[in-house]
Amino acid sequence: MGNWRSKEPPPPLVLVPPLFDFPPLAARTRMLESSYDVLFGKLALKCLFEDYFDEASHFSTRIMLKPIDDPHVDLVATISGPLHHISEEKIVGNALFRFQSDVDDPHTFMDLFVSNSHPVLRMRSCAYYPKYGVGAFGIFPLISRKRTTPEDYGTMGMRYGSGNLSLGVTVTPFPRSNEFPRSAWLVSKMGRITAGVQYEPLYASKDDMRLKDLRNWSCAVGYGIGSGSPLSPSFNFCLELARGSQFIASFYQHVVVQRRVKNPLEEDEIVGITNFIDFGFELQARVDDAKTSNTISDSMLQIAASWQANKNFLLKGKMGHLRSTLSWAFKSWWRPSFTFSISATRDHAAGNTSFGFGVQIENLREASYERADPNFVMLTPSKEHLADGMLWKIGKRPMLQSDVNSGNFDGLPKELRPLGQFQII
Known part of the structure; x- marks a missing residue:
């Protein structure tokens, strides 16, 4: 008796809210994309510059559902269009049905895409064998309103990937095309440095001149640190020469x-x-002597930043030479979760401000709101985190230190684990 008087108070805890969208939906289909197009921080920058920035004077709704009894399939449906009926734009509706054989591995899947625009019906399939690092994929528009380019008949590809190397090629065999390959890439990672080259013959020329035309080539080199997990800080800097x-x-x-x-x-x-x-910027500038090189459209600088204050609120902003946008998003972690976003866009040339709205309902990604897991508690070698007076000492504010720093993510929910070595493929 009397032990209740000597009971120690619970140790201080730190809340770690789930990210609004991790892993990003774009990561589910990166096996269909060239590694050159998703590495060098491109995937993270795309999410930073596009997610929750609703188009001015437009609305968008997205529903992402997964059956409780069968987690191998899911459905993503979107409806978007102008806010004003007087606009000549029409409302666009899309739906994507996906089957994924392994719930934890997004690299082998098949999906069907239906739309009231172009294409009307499309099938995509991808198979990846991690033991050998080999994958194959295909994109086939089954029903299309027009077939003017080789891609309108379908694209097939092969790829090889490891933790340090990725190479692949795509072809357009239907109908027989004189462009072979349709695209090819080679990306290599050496420590913190990633370098890659990509070939896409978009400019028409004689067959024996396509490989010599610098406009069909792009190359990039990047320097990055970090594990790729949202619980670990990361940094990426890239220089790219696109199409010469x-x-x-x-x-x-x-x-x-x-x-x-x-x-x-x-x-x-x-x-x-x-x-x-999150913070990012992108600068684009022409390096050739084209006649249009002095126009504003040939140089662009955009800067964006986002701040997730807790599990419910996200504030984002981006600024460019043509327009600037501020976005606020609220997310309720019900099941399914509900997200509402509003964006205000300022057009610098016209001098007016317009608004866009977005609504999203989802149960694809699970929420992970941690409180007591030791992986997420502020840890120091001297256990100073147990003393309230030491937690917030000026100049010694502790950061997340746990197995995350050593690359051990086994105890983390899958939504918070890094994209892993598949980032290089």
């Missing part, structure tokens, strides 16, 4: 910070919360 005429410099950084919890509804032992801050 466009120079692109890009930078992306994912920051994990912790701040005090100022929510009176939380328990006393909750002393901090993890925030996720």
Whole structure:
């Protein structure tokens, strides 16, 4: 008796909210894409510059559902269009039905895409064998309103990938095309440096001149650190020469910070919360002597940043020479989850501001809102995190330190694990 008087108080805990969208939906189909198009921070920058930035004077709705009894299939349906009926634009509706043989591995799948635009019906299939690092894929528009390019008849590809090397080729065999290959890429990773080259014969020329035409080639080199998990900070800087005429410099950084919890509804032992801050910029400039090289359309600079304050609120903004956009998103982690976003876009040339709205319902990704898992508690070698007075000492604010830093992600939910070595393929 009397032991209840000497009971130690619970240790301080730090909340780690789930990211709004991780892994990104684009990561589910990266086996169909060239590694050159998704590495060098391109996938992260695409999400930063596009997600939750609703088009001005437009609305968008997206429903992403997975049956409870069969997690191998899911459905993604979208409806988007102008807010004003007087616009000549029509409302676009799409639906994507996907079958994935392994719930935890998105690299082997088959999906069907239906739309009221182009193409009307499309099938995609991909098979990957991690033991050998070999994969094959195909994209086939089954029903299309027009077939003017070789891609309208279908595309097939082969690829090889490992932790340090990726190479692949795509062809358009239906009908027989004189462009072979349709595209090819080679990407290699050496420590923190990634370098790659890609060939796409988009410019018509004689068959024996396509390989010599620099406009059909792109090359890039990038420097990056970080594991790819949202719980670990990451950094990526890339220089690219696209099609022999466009120079692109890009930078992306994912920051994990912790701040005090100022929510009176939380328990006393909750002393901090993890925030996720992302920042990126992209500069494009022409390097050839084309007559249009002095126009504003040949050079572009855009900057974007996002701040996820907790599991419910996300604030994003981006700025460019033509327009700037500020977006706010609210997410309720019900099952299925509900997300509402509103964007305000300022057109610098016209001098007006317009708004866009988005609604999303989803149960594809599971929420992981951690409180007591030791992987997510602020840890220091001296256990100073157990003393309230040491947690927030000026100049010594602790960061996330756990098995995450050593690359051990076995204890993490799959939604918070890094994209892994598949990033290179």
